[in-house]
Amino acid sequence: MNSIKVFSPASVSNVCCGFDVLGFSIDGFGDELFISESNSNKVNIIKVNGYEVPLSNEMNTASVAAQSMLDFLNINSGFDIEINKNIKPGSGIGSSAASAVGAVYGINELLGSPLKKQELLKFAMQGEFVSSKTAPADNVASSLYGGLILVNNRENYNVIELPVPKNLYAIIHHPLLEIKTSDSRDVLPKTVDLKIASEQLASIGGFIHSLHTGDFDLMRLILKDYLVENYRTEHVPFFKEIKNISESNKAICCSISGSGPSVFSFVKNYNEAIKLKSKYDEIYAKNSVEYNSYITGLDSKGVHSL
Ligand code: HSE
Numbered sequence: 620m621n622s623i624k625v626f627s628p629a630s631v632s633n634v635c636c637g638f639d640v641l642g643f644s645i646d647g648f649g650d651e652l653f654i655s656e657s658n659s660n661k662v663n664i665i666k667v668n669g670y671e672v673p674l675s676n677e678m679n680t681a682s683v684a685a686q687s688m689l690d691f692l693n694i695n696s697g698f699d700i701e702i703n704k705n706i707k708p709g710s711g712i713g714s715s716a717a718s719a720v721g722a723v724y725g726i727n728e729l730l731g732s733p734l735k736k737q738e739l740l741k742f743a744m745q746g747e748f749v750s751s752k753t754a755p756a757d758n759v760a761s762s763l764y765g766g767l768i769l770v771n772n773r774e775n776y777n778v779i780e781l782p783v784p785k786n787l788y789a790i791i792h793h794p795l796l797e798i799k800t801s802d803s804r805d806v807l808p809k810t811v812d813l814k815i816a817s818e819q820l821a822s823i824g825g826f827i828h829s830l831h832t833g834d835f836d837l838m839r840l841i842l843k844d845y846l847v848e849n850y851r852t853e854h855v856p857f858f859k860e861i862k863n864i865s866e867s868n869k870a871i872c873c874s875i876s877g878s879g880p881s882v883f884s885f886v887k888n889y890n891e892a893i894k895l896k897s898k899y900d901e902i903y904a905k906n907s908v909e910y911n912s913y914i915t916g917l918d919s920k921g922v923h924s925l
Pocket of ligand 1: 632633638639640754755756757758800803804877878
C-alpha cells in the first residue's frame with residue numbers, strides 16, 4: 620500500500636462540564652485526506668479543497684503533526700497530502716484537530732502501524748499547537764478515538780473511552796462564522812473560585828455516573844457548566860435563544876461546543892433530536908445566518924480509512 624484515503628471526524632469538546640477534558644466525535648462529518656508516498660523526504664501539503672487553511676508545510680496542522688511523527692520515528696520518507704477541508708476553521712468543532720489526526724493516522728497506516736492509537740495523540744497535538752499555543756487535547760482525542768472521551772492534558776494524554784447510553788443523541792449547530800480559540804480563551808478568568816470548582820466537580824462526576832447507569836434524569840439535573848459558559852455566552856451568536864428553547868423543551872443540556880460559535884444539545888432519543896433541531900434551525904434562518912447542523916449518536920467512529 621503506498622496511498623490511503625482517510626476520514627477524520629469533527630468533534631464537540633467541553634461537553635458542558637468537562638472544560639478541555641471531554642469531547643465526542645460527530646458521525647459522518649469531517650475532513651478527508653488523501654495521502655501518498657512521494658519521492659521527497661518530507662511531508663508536503665499539495666492541495667487543499669474546501670475551506671482555506673495554510674498551505675505551508677510549517678503552518679498546516681496536518682503536515683506539522685505528520686512530520687513530527689516521522690522525525691520521532693527517524694523516517695526520511697516523504698508523503699504528499701491532499702485535504703478535503705470540510706470543517707471550517709474557527710468553528711468550535713475541532714477543525715484543526717481533525718486534519719492533524721487524519722495525517723498521523725494515515726501515515727502510520729502506510730508505515731504498517733508502528734505506533735498505537737494512544738501514541739499518535741502527542742504527534743497530532745503538535746499540529747494543534749500550530750493553530751493555538753494553549754490547545755488542549757479534547758478535540759484531538761475525540762477525532763482519534765471517536766465516541767465520548769475523557770482526556771487529561773498532561774504529557775501522557777491519557778484517554779478514557781466513556782460508555783454511552785444507546786438513545787443519547789446530540790444536535791449540533793454551526794453558524795458559518797469564525798471565533799478563534801485563542802480569542803475565546805482570552806475572555807476566561809485566570810483563577811477559579813473554590814465554590815465554582817466544587818460545583819463543576821459534582822457536575823462532571825454526576826455526568827459520568829449517569830453515562831454508566833443510563834440515567835437521563837440525573838444527566839439533565841447535573842450536566843451544567845459553571846466554569847466557562849457564562850464568560851462566552853455574549854460572544855456566541857444566538858446561544859441565549861437556543862438555550863432558552865432547549866430549556867423549555869426539557870432537553871438534557873445545551874452548551875457551547877468548544878470555544879464556539881457552534882452550540883450543541885443532548886436529547887434522549889432520535890425523534891426529540893429531529894424536533895429540537897428544527898426549532899434551532901428557525902433561529903438561524905430568522906436571523907439570516909448561514910449554518911450547518913448535525914444530529915449524531917455518541918458512539919460514532921473515530922478516524923478511519925475509506
Ligand atoms: N476546550 C477548548 C476551549 C476548545 O473551550 O477553549 C477546544 O480545544
